[in-house]
Amino acid sequence: MLITFEGLDGSGKSTQVKLLKKHLIKENFDVLALREPGGVPIAEDIRELLLESKNDINAITELLLFSASRSELIKTLIIPALEAQTIVILDRFYDSTVAYQGYGRKLNLDHIDLINKIASFNIKPDITFYLDILPEDSLLRKFSEKSLPLSFNDNNLPLDRMEKSGLDFYRNVRMGYKEILNNEPERVHELDALKKPSNIHKDVLKKLIPILNASKKTTF
Ligand SMILES: Nc1ncnc2c1ncn2[C@@H]1O[C@H](COP(=O)(O)OP(=O)(O)OP(=O)(O)O)[C@@H](O)[C@H]1O
Ligand SMILES: [Mg+2]
Structure with a gap:
């Protein structure tokens, strides 16, 4: 089963991934948690290229x-893990590409759809959790995480290349x-990213537990 977390930078994805991984391990599931871009050496190298703020990269x-x-x-x-x-x-998974490169950078959505299918070998998430937050709030979190002054105009801020997009x-x-x-709507579930992490985690489990139980029944 493939579970994905999506949302703006700072929406709390990694926090929820950690909580869910811990819960599933406690429940004796085999779990693999990974981040995009990255997860394997060549992909981590590409991540550095993408996030390095001095790189000028076209869309x-x-x-x-x-x-x-x-x-x-x-x-x-x-x-191999799914098998x-x-x-x-x-x-993050291909919804990030639709949202960031499609709607953010305004690239052609049909092209993105095709490239997403190719790059993901047609693998689709069974369930996706989208953490909804206003950009103002997510950037505030980023700024406080890095102890930065609240200004979006200073080019010298230590934000990554994507975070500097405005x-x-x-x-x-x-x-x-x-x-x-x-x-x-069947696949993607919205979560309120402004709730406490532990309450968001409860919302995740409420949605996920019936799906996990159903998959146990089909597997065994
Ligand atoms: N529900 C929450 N309420 C308040 N703060 C939160 C919540 N969830 C996470 N945070 C805090 O917000 C910051 C960003 O969280 P996190 O790293 O989980 O987000 P992210 O979506 O993974 O960000 P990125 O896209 O940059 O990796 C962290 O400092 C984290 O402790
Ligand atoms: Mg993260």
Whole structure:
């Protein structure tokens, strides 16, 4: 089973991935938790290229680099893990590409759809949790995490290349996520990212437990 977490930078994805992984291990499931971009050495190298703030990368290169990183991770680790009935939790997957490169950078959505299918070897998440947060709030979290002054205008801020894209970009990314949510309500579940982490975790489990129980029955 493949479970993905999506949302703006700072929405709390990694926090929820950690909580869910801990819970599933306690319940004796085999679990593999990975982040995108990254997870295998070549994909981590691509991650550095993508996030290094001095790199000037055009939107198509950005799309192809994220996709290259994804194809490595999927082929090397995720397909074998899914075949071994491991529960894979992914911190970002192809919905990020639709939201960030499609709605944020305004690339052609049909092209993105095709590239996403190729790079993910047609693997689809069984369930996706989308942590909804306003860009203003998510950037505030990022700024407080890095103890930064509250200004979006200073080019010298130690933010990564994506984080420097500005408020309008993140507003469009959020609109993209809302669109995905509308298009695939069966797969994608919205969570209120402003709740306490432990309460968001409870919301995740409420949704997930029936699905896990159903999959246990079909597996054994
Ligand atoms: N529900 C929450 N309420 C308040 N703060 C939170 C919540 N969840 C996470 N945080 C805090 O917000 C910051 C960002 O959280 P986290 O790293 O989990 O987000 P993320 O979505 O993984 O970010 P990124 O996209 O940059 O990896 C951290 O300092 C974390 O402790
Ligand atoms: Mg994270």
